[in-house]
Amino acid sequence: MSQKIIIAIDGYSSCGKSTLARQLAKELNYIYIDSGAMYRAITLYFLRNHIDWTDEAQVQEALQQIVLEFHPNSNTGQSEMYLNGENVEYVIRDLVIAEKVSEVAAIKEVREFAVHQQQLMGVKKGIVMDGRDIGTTVFPQAELKIFMTADNAIRVERRFKELYAKNPNITIEEVKNNLELRDYIDSHRDVSPLRKADDAVVIDNSDLTPEEQLRLAKELAMKQAIQSY
Numbered sequence: 045m046s047q048k049i050i051i052a053i054d055g056y057s058s059c060g061k062s063t064l065a066r067q068l069a070k071e072l073n074y075i076y077i078d079s080g081a082m083y084r085a086i087t088l089y090f091l092r093n094h095i096d097w098t099d100e101a102q103v104q105e106a107l108q109q110i111v112l113e114f115h116p117n118s119n120t121g122q123s124e125m126y127l128n129g130e131n132v133e134y135v136i137r138d139l140v141i142a143e144k145v146s147e148v149a150a151i152k153e154v155r156e157f158a159v160h161q162q163q164l165m166g167v168k169k170g171i172v173m174d175g176r177d178i179g180t181t182v183f184p185q186a187e188l189k190i191f192m193t194a195d196n197a198i199r200v201e202r203r204f205k206e207l208y209a210k211n212p213n214i215t216i217e218e219v220k221n222n223l224e225l226r227d228y229i230d231s232h233r234d235v236s237p238l239r240k241a242d243d244a245v246v247i248d249n250s251d252l253t254p255e256e257q258l259r260l261a262k263e264l265a266m267k268q269a270i271q272s273y
């Protein structure tokens with residue numbers, strides 16, 4: 045016998061967290077939440093509306109205008125990010141957003157806004173959430189915490205391929221610089237910086253296929269689900 049648990053997957057930029065989280069949720073019939081998409085959507089709103097995010101009052105006012113929702117795509121079944129009713133799943137993956145998202149995600153008010161919503165999504169458990177602070181701040185009580193890592197060059201190559209498919213003008217240097225910058229800001233910010241939770245299991249997927257990493261994570265999840273029954 046087993047019961048539904050919370051699975052937190054954290055790690056550096058582009059190390060395959062969302063691929064694993066999405067597959068794991070599907071296998072277990074859990075909800076998948078991409079917490080990074082929420083920070084990306086907030087950044088999109090700030091950029092579009094020329095919000096000066098160094099000004100606390102402007103940030104607070106802007107956050108009151110933002111409604112974030114996840115809805116499944118009717119063709120793929122995959123959950124997609126909606127900002128004030130608009131599907132922004134595609135546009136938030138752009139490098140323009142990636143270049144600013146870590147600055148925005150370091151703001152205390154932004155994090156409180158997002159974390160509160162993320163915690164509500166986990167009330168009934170049966171959720172896999174990936175991000176930077178899921179095991180440390182959003183769900184410190186999560187039954188399973190995974191911290192993913194991968195070789196830097198492999199991460200850059202994977203993200204370059206994804207972005208190049210959408211925009212052939214992109215260079216590998218731009219992608220490399222962006223990942224390095226985000227990793228630095230994410231792990232050095234004052235509010236819930238990226239770090240491995242003490243009780244997280246580390247998975248280095250540099251040499252693992254998606255199938256292998258899924259098998260590994262599924263075994264861990266089944267073990268935890270049985271233990272928490």
Ligand code: CDP
Nearest residue numbers: 057058079080083145146149175176177226
């Ligand atoms: O997909 P990738 O690993 O490149 O990033 P993401 O998960 O889409 O997250 C984008 C950015 O949002 C990160 O670089 C962080 O600055 C921020 N983020 C965060 O601060 N906390 C989270 N729980 C998730 C993302």
